[in-house]
Amino acid sequence: MSRVKTRFAPSPTGYLHIGGFRTALYNYLFAKQNGGSFVLRIEDTDQTREVKGAVEALISTLQKIGLNWDEGPFADKTFKMTEKGQNGPYFQSKRAKIYREYAQKLVSSNKAYFCTCSAERLEQLRKEQEAKKLPPKYDGLCRENTQKPIGKFVIRLKVPTSGEVVFNDSIRGEIKISVNEIDDQVLIKSDGFPTYHLANVVDDHLMGITHVIRGEEWLPSTPKHILLYQGFGWNLPVFAHLPLLLNKDRSKLSKRQGDVATEDYLNKGYLPEAIINYVALLGWHPKDDRELFGLKQLVKEFDLKRVQKAGAIFDVEKLNWFNCEYLKKKSNKELAILAKRFLPRADEATLQKIVKVEKERINYLEEICERSQYFFNLPNYKQELLVFKKSDKETTLKSLKLILENLNKLREGKWKVKHLHKILEQMVKGNNLANGDVFWPARVAVSGLAKSPSPEEIMEVLGKTESLKRIQKAISVI
């Protein structure tokens, strides 16, 4: 058995679809656990669909999330964005000549032919077939055409007229399709570029791909690919068709029903490790009940045999949970760096303090921006909010005055949660008050909110001056 080699072969549509990311991840995991390599190949043979900046976006997302591809003999070394040790992805658009040569070989061996049918004729044909309720298929008019025509032409695959294609999918088992279901697929388009099917098969063979791990949407066209392998006389790779990632309504995961771009999640401040962990578990599960896995552990534990057959709904709620778990593992310092872009106004020290109180209350880092506004500007609040539900106005006023008086005695250097808490606690005991009489108004005074972290946490972030100012204000409005 030759060395394992897998590939991720996206077409550059502008962003990395989360389903595409899972495909890439599984390819990566499988290659690495077998000591093999993982290559990236950009399938950009459709000149009409070129999206500028798409390749760079794709690569930058892959790099941000930490999936690195290996170099290969066909790597394009001129590609700028690559880093040390990575010789860049393959670009099919730069290999058009290779595909044409291979298509010609197929024609020479009578496995393909030149077709000069016009778009109009094909359109006409389709309409007739539809009217007769027949499946739309090329009628084979040019089937015997082995001479290269003058002018525009395409090259089509000459699908056998009888028999069936049988292959084994390592996730789904044996799959059988009659050749009658397979159309004489265009291999080389009239612009000289290959279609997906040809380029894919030629590259997978030339690059020595041993395992083709891709989305289930490719299952119906796999027989065409097998016919191509057979036409060339090449050995088949192992095929594994992954179940689809689904919207809530069980249709194929798409835009319009939430974020499907991996970078959207990255931009919102979901951690790469959380995304990797969650996505890995969408369609795969280890033998036991463990759920928290880092990339390295996944490489060790992943098992293609345990990949699910049915599609999986992408549920943000569970992603949130994973993200919270990984957020908790980060130090305040690390989080402060990551949160910087969401709170550009705050300095390093403040950021660390904010992160400390908010990190357990957010699902993803972007939320910290909205959530922590009260640190910078005291929101307007109704004076009634200052009074705890089990308290009254007089007690609250008395309490606030006591808070101001007692906290004022605390030196700036000791303005920490621990000491602040102790003072407030002693105030409660010493004055025969309830916790709600003291902590609630203190909290509302400094946050202006009905729901917030505890008063002492907030005060530590605000500092003595600002905290006392806010308490003073509460006394004046009540």
Place this chain on the structure above:
RNA sequence: GGCUCUAUCGUCUAACGGUUAGGACGAAUCCUUCUCAAGGAUUAAAUCGCGGUUCGAUUCCGCGUAGAGUCACCA
């Protein structure tokens, strides 16, 4: 419509043909508590239907049903 794939709690999923069908997310309740969050405890929640094979079927087979994917000079 043809072809192909798929089917366990709301969601992700576990279960050599033998389990009180397990875990996680989410939900609910309670505890803790100044509120929120976190934490702790508890609860509800599933084998698509019908046949067959078998002592025994979530598991194997058939038929149905439902859902999805795919039928391009897009990938």
